[in-house]
Amino acid sequence: MLTVEQLRQVRPGRVAAVADALRADAARMASVVEQAVESAGKDLANWHGPAATASTAHRHALVDDARRLGEARTQAATVVADVAERLDEATQLLSLADSFAELVGCRVHGRAEVTVLPSTMLGPLANVYDSVRRTAASLAARALVVAEAADLHASRELGAAPGELADPEPADRPQVTAPPAGAGGSALASADDADPDPPAEQPDDADRLDELSTRHSSVHDLAPAVMLLYAGMSAARRRAARTKRPRLVAGLPGAPLPERYAASRQLIDESRSELRRSRSELAAAAGGERSVARARTTDAINQRIGTLNSFLATRAVSAVDPASGSRVTNRYERSFLGFDPSGAGRVAEVFGDLARARNVAVLVPGGRNGLDTFNSLAADARLLADTAGAGTAVVVWLGYDSAGAAGPGGMSARARSGATALRRFVAGITPNLLPGARTVLLGHGFGTVLVAAALRAGYQPDDVVFVGSAGLGERIRSAADLRPATPSGRDDLPDPVLRAHTGTRCWAVRAPGDTLAYSRVHGADPADFADVTRLDTQGGTEVVGHDRYYAIGSESLDNLARVVAGRLTEVTGTDTTLEEELALAGLDRPAAVVHPPGQAPVDGVLGSLDGVLTRPATDRSSPAAQQPTMAQSSGTQRPAATQSPTTGAGG
Known part of the structure; x- marks a missing residue:
């Protein structure tokens, strides 16, 4: 495998010069062939007989060979130019990683490792140092992945000797110690280590991925390690890993997106098959007997199978050529990026x-949602992506206990654990x-x-x-209250240093x-905050109520x-009052949003699947896996001015 020391010796400019030389050779060859053919034609114009025929055939064969050689050089030049880029x-990327490391007196080395300084040397800068060090490691890991992918591309397209394109003039390069035997399979690293397949006695790739997931609790440590492992895996090995551990791969930070998509589809298909078996077993056990409970469970299974069928079906997209x-x-x-069918589903x-x-x-939906309501959420995300236009991707993320998210009683615990899952998900796709x-x-x-x-x-x-917010929390009354309450160097957070946000x-x-927004059941409405810009909803298609924000037009x-x-310069704002909004909606006053005590926020069918399909709660590899619950808030009562008559809220 390639190391950062070896990558520092790579000279992309020399590789680009090889591409230019190949193009020039092809052009000169074409010119020489054209001149030779023209000259021979003039010289042999009056030559007839068998010898003339044989000479002409031979000349044409040479011309064809020369033309094919020129085309091959042109194609090679294209590949080499791509490798140079x-x-x-x-x-x-490696230079940027080195710059970050130098900020805190460290150095990047080996397989994207960064020098670790003793905590006694850091003092109050410990959090900043840790964040910068992780950023440097992440950038270096990405640099190695890009370089190894370029090397593999060159080897496949050109059949180049290992390391041949890394430096066309190796004599100018200082001697680099070769990595130990068995370190991996990069052509840039070692000619004796070109086979990416591990020895049969070593753990397979799925076990290696599982071991990495166990070893690294931090997403920022795990993602670069996963990226490096995948960089040395062939397509067959990747397929074998996801087939063996689809739940692990589907939610694995740093794994290639196509692998996560394929693993998620495998999980969905397996869940559908298991539901079909459960339905058959339920029908066989009934023996012709009828009961309300059995009918209810069967209906829930059928509904979930229909949902999974829609997930696995292809979608049609029309466009004008x-x-x-x-x-x-x-x-x-x-x-799909991850899938968990247990309960309401994630x-x-x-x-x-x-x-x-x-x-x-990233769209984060509200409460009372699950797999069987997900297609409506996905429709909103698709409309948003289409309206935003090219260069945009939208992810609709239902990775928390949304179906049980209503009501202020359990809001703190659900919100904090859901926020942890959200941050880990975003950190997992950032690489x-x-x-x-x-x-x-x-x-x-x-x-x-x-x-x-x-x-x-x-x-x-x-x-x-x-x-459509019903509040952001009892103590949040302005955007300024959303400033981080914890150090930014925590392991489970996306790296803020990399982007250098000003806010x-x-x-x-x-x-x-x-x-629901009028109820303010979770605190003050952010639409009324002085330091939050409020967007207009009126114009074109009418938008009234809680569920029409993504209406077409x-x-x-x-x-x-x-x-x-x-x-951002094109957005339109509004400052309508509550009275004006009620008039626009044809209402006299806001309606209360009430859930009777003990009533499930999702009616019937979702809860009916409990026990029919279960998944281990300790499966940390799935992005929808249960996240550890964080400490609840202190329980301070909301001031009387912001209290709501409601006892719960969906949305």
């Missing part, structure tokens, strides 16, 4: 090219994003409480949007007639898309 990207002007319909598989879906998006939005990609969090209803908790814990996206911009949306959807796409 990748190596240049890798060296720039700019070349022909005709409408073309393409079909594609849905892209899942995340991606719309757009997440790995290449310049703008990445797969473009460097510097904008990130936006959009919380809806109770999802705004999770987003606020994530901000309080130190996560710093570029923008956050609070949609997260806060936006809010509240539509006329949104009775509405100013609400357009404004959300403008924030996601970074077109």
Whole structure:
């Protein structure tokens, strides 16, 4: 495997010079062949007979060989130029990693390791040092992945000798000690270590991934290690790993996105098969007898199977072909990042090219949602991605106990544990994003409480949007109250140093007639905060109530898309009063949002699946796995001015 010491010796400019030389050779060869053919034709114009025929055939064969050789050199030049670009990207990433490490007196070495200084030398800078060190390690790991991928690409396309393209003039390079035998399979690293397949007696890749997941509790430590391991795995080995451990791969930080998508689909298919077996066993055990409980369970199983069928079905997308002007319909598989069918279920879906998006939005839905309501959430995410336009990816993340999220009694524990799961999820996909990609969090209803908790814990996206919020927490009365309450160097947080934020911009949306937002059951409404910009919802398609914010053709959807796409100068704002909103919605006063004590926030069918399908709660590899509950808030009573007559809220 490649080390950072070896990568420092790579000269992308020399590789690019090889590509230029190949193109020049091809051009000269074509010119020489053309001149030779023309000259021979003139010289032999009056030559006839068998010898002339044989000479002409031989000349044509030589011309064909020369033409094929020229084309091969041209193709090789294209491949080498692509490799040069990748190596240049890798060296720039490594240079940035070195710069970060030098900030705290460290050095990057080996396989993206960074010098660890004794805590006695750090003092009050311990948190800053740890964050910078992790950033340097993450950048160096990404540099190695890019360089090894370039090397593998060159080897496959050109059949190049190991390390041949790393430096066309190796005599100018200082001697580098070769890595120990069995260290891996990079052609840039060692000619004797070109086979990426591990010895049969060693643990397989799935076991290695599991061992990494066990060893690294921090996402920032785990993701680079996973990326490096995958860089040396062939397609067959990757397929074998996800087939053996789909739950692990589906939620594994740093794993290639296509691997996580494929593993998630495997989990969905396995869950559907298990439900079908459960339905057959239930019917066989009934023996023709009828009961209300059995019928209810069977209906719940059928509903869940239908949901999973829709997850596995391909989607049709129509677009106008700019070349022909005709409408073309393409079909594609849905892209899920993790899947957990237990209870109401947890899942995340991606719309757009997440790995290449310049703008990445994560939608956090509100309460009373599960797998069987997820398609409506996915429809909103798809509309947002389409409206935001090219260069945007939207992830709808249902990775917390949304179905039980209503009501102030358990709000603190659910919000904090859900916020932890949200931060870990975003940290897990960050290594797969473009460097510097904008990130936006959009919380809806109770999802705004999770987003606020994530901000309080130190996560710093570029923008956050609070949609139809019934409050962000009892003590949150301004955007300033969302400043991190804990050090930014915590292991489970996305790295704030890498982006060097000056602050997260806060936006809010509240539509006329949104009775849940009016209830303020979770605290003050962020739409009324002086330091939060409120987006307009009126214009185009009418938006009234809590569930219409993503209506096609509405100013609400357009404004959300403008924030996601970074077109901030185009947003439209509003400062309508409660009375004006009630008039727009045709209401006299806000309606109370009440859940009777003990009533489940989700009716019937979701709860009926308990016991039919279960998943181990300790499976930490799934992004939807149960997260450890964090400490609840102190329980301070809300001042009388902000108390709500309601006893719970969905959304």
